[in-house]
């Protein structure tokens with residue numbers, strides 16, 4: 001797909017289609033007015049006749065509109081003008097793309113990017129147009145015998161901006177939009193892969209490929225036997241039950257001078273979470289292939305950051321393992337020693353995410369991080385609390401938490417903060433070890449983060465629980481690519497300030 005920005009007149013576009021917004025009720029956008037004028041009232045006649053109200057998501061495809069140079073004009077309903085915000089904007093872009101794709105317009109000039117979106121500027125509108133487009137066009141067909149894609153798909157999209165001085169802003173927005181989309185695409189592909197394919201070894205191979213492609217990227221893979229030797233007793237307690245060995249994957253991007261402290265991202269990479277000996281119920285267990293959604297997210301962010309050649313140092317660490325029941329698996333009651341020296345009584349082998357993460361979080365101390373953000377599909381409780389709208393955010397450092405919240409608002413991939421009060425810590429008390437891996441009844445998302453907080457005291461740290469946001473269930477089952485936009489926006493905002 002090719003994207004461009006332009007500042008031109010709608011009637012003068014020589015393209016397969018020009019996309020125009022119509023507000024409820026029957027109110028043409030500015031570009032629509034322009035076409036209406038040159039076509040001597042062609043559009044306003046149609047509206048008056050009742051062909052279209054302008055309700056959000058309505059479409060009307062017109063051919064040979066008088067005195068215009070494009071083959072088609074696609075009218076998109078935008079709903080009430082005063083309600084036109086982020087959500088409505090994404091909806092109309094998505095609607096436009098699906099319609100173009102289904103009706104054979106292989107290139108188009110889209111004037112929706114000119115519409116006023118409450119509180120948003122040109123940069124935002126162009127970038128989001130690209131992200132929504134790529135999001136809409138995504139499909140995962142690697143294992144389908146027959147392709148389901150359109151016969152004449154859109155290949156080239158031009159987004160119009162109001163003034164010529166918006167063009168440079170638009171170009172930058174395109175670059176960012178493409179990079180974020182590419183990262184999200186990678187994250188979705190990784191997470192959608194079946195668990196018999198995307199095991200820890202597969203993730204490691206994918207990481208190695210990135211290092212081959214880019215001189216500023218280094219990759220290091222640490223095998224299960226080494227992890228055991230190093231003293232990562234919690235990590236290996238999870239991976240020991242599986243025939244596919246666990247791996248710690250380290251990716252480094254050196255984009256700034258060597259003295260600059262790196263941003264460190266840590267991803268939970270459980271390539272399949274059966275629960276282990278504390279076996280999960282069978283229903284929807286297939287979805288536990290996405291339990292490497294955190295790994296996919298940090299991997300995708302790494303792709304986006306390197307794509308933009310941002311002037312930052314970034315380290316991504318993926319704790320990759322499979323959580324399986326077997327004669328070698330960890331038992332409830334086992335006590336393990338973590339890399340930090342603290343001991344953990346494993347009361348439930350299904351609380352495995354925190355076990356692999358705690359050792360990875362201790363491991364990253366060696367990078368002398370500026371900040372550490374871990375990303376994990378950590379708790380079902382987070383889905384109960386926040387659903388699929390917001391990722392759970394917990395942090396030991398207020399400024400970092402606020403930067404992440406702001407980044408989320410800006411890019412539309414939002415997070416919501418939960419408290420990490422000391423009072424919750426006692427839910428992790430164990431009779432036999434320094435702590436248990438189970439927080440008991442209430443506040444499951446918080447006690448999971450409390451567990452991690454015991455391994456992150458030496459640096460500024462934030463935790464994102466993406467159990468509800470990383471994938472969709474039901475008919476449109478699949479990975480969402482979140483939180484690639486959020487993480488990338490956080491790093492972009494920092495690189496720009």
Ligand code: BES
Pocket residue numbers: 273291348350351352353377378379380381383438439444467468
């Ligand atoms: N991977 C799951 C969390 C999860 C559940 C993510 C559902 C997405 C959808 C995690 O490893 C897990 O099993 N958590 C347990 C923790 C409990 C045993 C303390 C949970 O949430 O039930």
Ligand code: MN
Pocket residue numbers: 273275349350351352353
């Ligand atoms: Mn689990």
Ligand code: ZN
Pocket residue numbers: 270273291350352353377378
């Ligand atoms: Zn899990």
